[in-house]
């Protein structure tokens with residue numbers, strides 16, 4: 030059966046351009062693992078960027094690995110074939126280092142499954158000298174790595190373009206200098222804690238209060254406290270673009286180019302908007318230079334960033350890329366930063382769908398979540414899109430947000446119906462009615478946000494709201510897509526978890542992904558993590574990290590949202606007053 034797996038890997042490689050294949054001789058080998066499918070992993074620009082950055086170092090060879098596809102999993106389990114890297118089809122256990130890149134909390138179990146399938150003990154203390162060192166990077170690692178603290182040798186906190194090559198380069202140097210493997214590991218960890226943006230969990234003791242909240246964190250052996258994330262001071266020096274093209278991604282053969290890091294809008298539910306601070310826009314010539322490299326592999330370019338349409342020189346960028354013959358796509362656009370030039374550029378590039386995220390159905394709730402978008406601006410943007418002829422519009426909303434009432438859910442229905450009406454009016458074409466989609470997801474109170482003190486809505490109420498929206502919008506021909514609230518709740522537990530949540534992950538691993546059984550046997554109350562409004566003074570499991578956003582500011586934002594402090598005047602309200 031093994032041949033089936035290697036044959037599939039070879040076919041995937043044949044469908045790619047830009048793959049890096051290096052000889053292993055004398056190099057440090059790193060298996061860069063995305064804990065989800067090839068399709069999802071190859072759609073991730075961060076994963077691709079680190080692959081490129083590591084392989085640019087001559088002393089490192091980096092190969093990719095993924096969670097086995099569902100149809101291949103029984104093959105691995107039955108025949109004991111370990112997870113293999115894509116490039117050379119070697120077992121992960123043969124690599125010097127295994128580095129996970131995680132952007133979604135519900136992939137945590139996949140990481141343990143990949144280690145177990147690869148016959149690499151999941152806990153560092155059970156690994157032998159010859160086993161690889163295991164680390165993790167990606168946005169989950171620096172928002173709250175604690176649920177995985179028992180399984181990783183270290184975490185990369187922050188942007189890894191510089192710290193990835195630096196850390197693996199260090200391990201190679203130390204190993205060259207110190208032949209005794211135990212002494213080499215000790216020397217490596219001593220040096221590792223001096224690198225900014227690295228967290229070595231076994232050097233920190235977390236003490237808990239009787240009620241399960243964190244009492245204190247103590248660092249040993251010179252480990253820093255707080256642990257600071259790494260951030261690129263000069264993003265222009267690093268082209269963050271997709272290295273490999275393949276049809277087998279969400280974006281097809283499109284090349285992804287990052288326009289900048291961070292977003293200054295301050296939506297109170299948004300973790301990315303906080304942990305990527307400060308906002309760093311790349312300069313126009315740097316993006317156009319990166320686009321030249323991307324265009325060598327195909328003419329379609331996807332612009333990526335927390336809020337691409339906010340890029341200060343967006344019209345010039347679109348014009349510059351169009352002049353180079355590029356077709357352009359954007360993941361989503363802010364309704365209040367949409368310009369005719371941008372819409373025209375996207376339409377001329379063949380864009381089929383524009384997504385706008387009002388997030389909430391009423392202006393009241395939008396004020397609470399600090400989404401400074403009123404209905405007038407929203408409908409203006411919809412008119413602009415409808416008149417341009419972009420064939421599909423998607424509206425995105427979140428349900429279960431703090432202070433939400435039945436009126437806010439009715440508001441979503443009202444907004445969606447009004448948008449449908451305006452599209453119809455602009456196009457005078459009944460067939461365009463089918464082109465409006467409403468996406469709904471459940472609010473998860475994430476670390477490092479103003480809403481980190483809030484409780485999550487219960488699964489039943491979220492399911493009821495989804496049913497209501499689907500029923501009401503279906504009547505007028507609007508298609509609704511939505512997440513699954515029970516998985517959102519799991520995401521909340523994993524995102525907000527402390528080290529005790531690692532026990533839950535181990536139970537889920539033992540029970541082959543049966544979460545119901547894992548929760549039954551876990552001697553802790555999951556509601557403690559997600560269904561509890563926190564007092565302002567509570568210490569969070571992630572409070573010993575420093576990611577560039579201040580807790581004091583978040584506290585003020587939270588109190589403003591809850592009406593405990595006066596709200597600031599939001600620009601659009603001031604304009605209307």
Ligand code: SF4
Nearest residue numbers: 292294296299302335
């Ligand atoms: S939701 Fe979008 S606009 Fe708001 S802070 Fe996050 S990235 Fe920025």
